[in-house]
Amino acid sequence: xxxxxxxxxxxxxxxxxxxxxxxxxxxxxxxxxxxxxxxxxxxxxxxxxxxxxxxxxxxxxxxxxxxxxxxxxxxxxxxxxxxxxxxxxxxxxxxxxxxxxxxxxxxxxxxxxxxxxxxxxxxxxxxxxxxxxxxxxxxxxxxxxxxxxxxxxxxxxxxxxxxxxxxxxxxxxxxxxxxxxxxxxxxxxxxxxxxxxxxxxxxxxxxxxxxxxxxxxxxxxxxxxxxxxxxxxxxxxxxxxxxxxxxxxxxxxxxxxxxxxxxxxxxxxxxxxxxxxxxxxxxxxxxxxxxxxxxxxxxxxxxxxxxxxxxxxxxxxxxxxxxxxxxxxxxxxxxxxxxxxxxxxxxxxxxxxxxxxxxxxxxxxxxxxxxxxxxxxxxxxxx
Amino acid sequence: xxxxxxxxxxxxxxxxxxxxxxxxxxxxxxxxxxxxxxxxxxxxxxxxxxxxxxxxxxxxxxxxxxxxxxxxxxxxxxxxxxxxxxxxxxxxxxxxxxxxxxxxxxxxxxxxxxxxxxxxxxxxxxxxxxxxxxxxxxxxxxxxxxxxxxxxxxxxxxxxxxxxxxxxxxxxxxxxxxxxxxxxxxxxxxxxxxxxxxxxxxxxxxxxxxxxxxxxxxxxxxxxxxxxxxxxxxxxxxxxxxxxxxxxxxxxxxxxxxxxxxxxxxxxxxxxxxxxxxxxxxxxxxxxxxxxxxxxxxxxxxxxxxxxxxxxxxxxxxxxxxxxxxxxxxxxxxxxxxxxxxxxxxxxxxxxxxxxxxxxxxxxxxxxxxxxxxxxxxxxxxxxxxxxxxxxxxxxxxxxxxxxxxxxxxxxxxxxxxxxxxxxxxxxxxxxxxxxxxxxxxxxxxxxxxxxxxxxxxxxxxxxxxxxxxxxxxxxxxxx
Numbered sequence: 001x002x003x004x005x006x007x008x009x010x011x012x013x014x015x016x017x018x019x020x021x022x023x024x025x026x027x028x029x030x031x032x033x034x035x036x037x038x039x040x041x042x043x044x045x046x047x048x049x050x051x052x053x054x055x056x057x058x059x060x061x062x063x064x065x066x067x068x069x070x071x072x073x074x075x076x077x078x079x080x081x082x083x084x085x086x087x088x089x090x091x092x093x094x095x096x097x098x099x100x101x102x103x104x105x106x107x108x109x110x111x112x113x114x115x116x117x118x119x120x121x122x123x124x125x126x127x128x129x130x131x132x133x134x135x136x137x138x139x140x141x142x143x144x145x146x147x148x149x150x151x152x153x154x155x156x157x158x159x160x161x162x163x164x165x166x167x168x169x170x171x172x173x174x175x176x177x178x179x180x181x182x183x184x185x186x187x188x189x190x191x192x193x194x195x196x197x198x199x200x201x202x203x204x205x206x207x208x209x210x211x212x213x214x215x216x217x218x219x220x221x222x223x224x225x226x227x228x229x230x231x232x233x234x235x236x237x238x239x240x241x242x243x244x245x246x247x248x249x250x251x252x253x254x255x256x257x258x259x260x261x262x263x264x265x266x267x268x269x270x271x272x273x274x275x276x277x278x279x280x281x282x283x284x285x286x287x288x289x290x291x292x293x294x295x296x297x298x299x300x301x302x303x304x305x306x307x308x309x310x311x312x313x314x315x316x317x318x319x320x321x322x323x324x325x326x327x328x329x330x331x332x333x334x335x336x337x338x339x340x341x342x343x344x345x346x347x348x349x350x351x352x353x354x355x356x357x358x359x360x361x362x363x364x365x366x367x368x369x370x371x372x373x374x375x376x377x378x379x380x381x382x383x
Numbered sequence: 384x385x386x387x388x389x390x391x392x393x394x395x396x397x398x399x400x401x402x403x404x405x406x407x408x409x410x411x412x413x414x415x416x417x418x419x420x421x422x423x424x425x426x427x428x429x430x431x432x433x434x435x436x437x438x439x440x441x442x443x444x445x446x447x448x449x450x451x452x453x454x455x456x457x458x459x460x461x462x463x464x465x466x467x468x469x470x471x472x473x474x475x476x477x478x479x480x481x482x483x484x485x486x487x488x489x490x491x492x493x494x495x496x497x498x499x500x501x502x503x504x505x506x507x508x509x510x511x512x513x514x515x516x517x518x519x520x521x522x523x524x525x526x527x528x529x530x531x532x533x534x535x536x537x538x539x540x541x542x543x544x545x546x547x548x549x550x551x552x553x554x555x556x557x558x559x560x561x562x563x564x565x566x567x568x569x570x571x572x573x574x575x576x577x578x579x580x581x582x583x584x585x586x587x588x589x590x591x592x593x594x595x596x597x598x599x600x601x602x603x604x605x606x607x608x609x610x611x612x613x614x615x616x617x618x619x620x621x622x623x624x625x626x627x628x629x630x631x632x633x634x635x636x637x638x639x640x641x642x643x644x645x646x647x648x649x650x651x652x653x654x655x656x657x658x659x660x661x662x663x664x665x666x667x668x669x670x671x672x673x674x675x676x677x678x679x680x681x682x683x684x685x686x687x688x689x690x691x692x693x694x695x696x697x698x699x700x701x702x703x704x705x706x707x708x709x710x711x712x713x714x715x716x717x718x719x720x721x722x723x724x725x726x727x728x729x730x731x732x733x734x735x736x737x738x739x740x741x742x743x744x745x746x747x748x749x750x751x752x753x754x755x756x757x758x759x760x761x762x763x764x765x766x767x768x769x770x771x772x773x774x775x776x777x778x779x780x781x782x783x784x785x786x787x788x789x790x791x792x793x794x795x796x797x798x799x800x801x802x803x804x805x806x807x808x809x810x811x812x813x814x815x816x817x818x819x820x821x822x823x824x825x826x827x828x829x830x831x832x833x834x835x836x837x838x839x840x841x842x843x844x845x846x847x848x849x850x851x852x853x854x855x856x857x858x859x860x861x862x863x
Binding site for chain 2: 010026035106127130132212354361364
């Protein structure tokens with residue numbers, strides 16, 4: 001084996017550097033913790049947290065453990081990210097297509113939207129929605145309902161709650177519908193490849209999606225009723241809504257700001273993707289007799305998606321990471337609940353910050369794994 | 384006249400359709416205009432839902448009438464092509480026009496007509512519109528933060544002279560052009576650092592200079608002139624040895640405070656704030672993150688496995704976590720990792736944290752440029768007998784960096800947009816000053832004006848940056 005100093009020396013130096021830094025830090029950390037009488041460990045996670053969280057998806061109060069508080073924060077983060085991703089994708093795709101419209105007004109409105117929302121810091125947008133826009137809404141007692149069931153007040157949006165009976169049967173019916181649609185789609189594809197006959201897959205799918213859940217209502221004993229929020233007087237000037245689902249204003253402000261901001265970037269990705277498909281492709285598709293719908297579905301979109309997906313993945317990641325800005329308006333997400341309140345109470349800076357960072361890392365990694373899998377699925381299969 | 388088909392306008396009855404259509408469109412727009420500017424509801428006698436939709440319906444019919452293909456009138460054809468080429472587009476065009484007309488009066492009355500700007504207190508704001516007095520009174524705070532009023536000339540002077548020094552590149556003659564890179568990469572940051580260190584701070588903000596650090600910096604600079612043969616060994620040992628020997632053996636107690644300038648008051652970083660802090664933070668992060676990012680990008684492309692995987696882990700770690708947790712780490716966790724008597728200012732910790740964070744993004748952008756270069760460039764450079772550093776400095780990096788200008792500009796833009804976040808660790812940058820002004824009991828209830836002001840300021844900065852990067856991109860595109 002040839003001993004090459006030019007290859008070994010830089011690596012050894014880097015190794016030495018890394019070890020030195022880690023050693024220095026951990027030595028100091030140990031010393032500092034000894035001096036302040038803090039012990040390192042993750043045992044606090046099972047202790048009673050004794051703080052309350054305004055909004056949580058799972059049952060939680062002060063008597064639960066810190067780990068439960070962590071879960072509450074994590075679920076709230078995931079909730080905001082999922083809603084934000086869906087909304088941002090919808091707005092982004094619409095605006096991205098609108099930017100390519102032949103209509104001068106639509107094109108420029110879309111461009112104005114993109115340039116406007118993209119160039120203002122997200123934090124300011126969140127502040128604007130939360131402190132300025134949503135604070136201008138009326139008090140609960142002065143609110144007029146929207147269509148009799150929705151109430152948009154300064155305390156948040158109140159919507160009717162669904163009350164299910166035998167919900168799992170309904171769920172099974174949906175799953176059954178999805179599975180049978182997949183089977184039929186496969187069958188139709190094979191039939192077209194072998195015999196050249198086309199089945200009305202779309203109509204059949206819609207029918208299945210409607211009929212199976214309907215059957216579950218008629219035969220399976222599923223029933224659905226609504227619980228409409230009702231105004232209730234607590235004290236002389238204090239009113240609340242009872243029943244229904246209350247969506248806190250923090251969540252509304254955060255999802256609005258996140259999705260409007262991220263949508264601008266997604267719109268640019270969509271535009272670039274569609275523009276990236278050569279004009280010749282569309283003309284070729286038209287010349288073999290495909291109609292405009294088929295051209296979009298079978299020729300343009302499959303190619304455009306390949307360009308759109310990777311940068312859009314990045315935007316989804318950014319949205320998930322940006323959802324941590326929730327801490328600035330006190331929406332109880334992972335950062336506020338865990339890296340904020342729990343850290344203040346326990347003082348376990350190293351443990352809590354490292355757990356928070358690892359959680360975000362794994363969230364990011366799982367999104368990129370998912371999107372990489374999807375990207376690989378739609379990529380051109382060369383040879 | 385008897386063969387008019389109203390469902391299908393054609394060229395033979397052009398004038399009739401034109402007059403009918405245009406008057407309908409005009410009526411619909413005029414109706415919206417009246418109801419929006421003069422609050423006159425011309426169709427108030429109809430049921431609400433019909434009177435609400437009526438302008439849209441009338442306008443739609445009118446646009447349908449004037450949609451005559453190849454009419455022979457250039458204007459009309461242009462309108463049809465751009466606003467009115469099918470029913471769907473016609474409705475959307477009308478909707479957008481109506482929304483614009485509807486939104487002009489409230490926006491105008493809020494920002495200008497009903498707004499107040501005179502006076503110096505809340506009582507001056509009597510109108511229903513915006514209270515720009517609030518911005519006027521707080522403007523100094525929004526720009527300089529809590530920096531003492533009588534010392535603010537220091538910030539002004541620093542920024543003006545830095546701007547002047549920064550524009551040297553435009554005036555340099557051919558003779559000095561080749562030194563510009565050196566100037567911008569090495570000398571300018573040092574001057575900027577000194578300005579902020581001596582002028583804006585006036586005291587030991589960052590750290591106390593010691594002879595050891597100065598000597599080792601000098602040793603590193605000398606190192607670039609050492610013959611190639613010994614360069615590696617020189618960089619491995621000499622600077623560190625100089626630093627250690629000076630500090631430990633020769634001048635153990637001689638930490639000299641070069642930082643203090645006589646005659647200037649020390650303003651601690653807690654008082655810095657506002658737009659000035661935004662500039663300081665983004666400027667320093669910009670300077671630091673670029674070289675680190677470049678090193679990381681080269682490290683990730685390196686053939687040496689240990690260096691490669693260290694860079695990969697480093698980059699992916701920073702890219703996977705949100706900036707807010709990085710800031711939390713820098714303010715809560717990082718002090719635990721330092722020796723107890725070692726003082727590092729909060730602002731410095733934040734700048735280091737943001738720089739490392741952005742460096743990971745810069746690294747990925749530069750890596751994209753390195754990958755986009757054809758292999759032939761590397762092979763050609765190697766065949767000329769260039770070593771690793773020579774190849775990268777003279778052949779690869781100049782081309783790769785040119786390719787990634789838009790990407791880097793976007794990263795810097797993101798950096799500027801991220802700076803308001805330092806609010807969460809208690810540094811009162813412009814968004815932080817807004818939050819502070821909002822809770823001032825004398826000025827309650829003017830948050831909207833504050834956010835609009837900050838949004839306008841940031842929008843101008845970011846839009847100018849993005850347009851500039853677009854221009855740069857265009858410029859280098861034509862040169863290739």
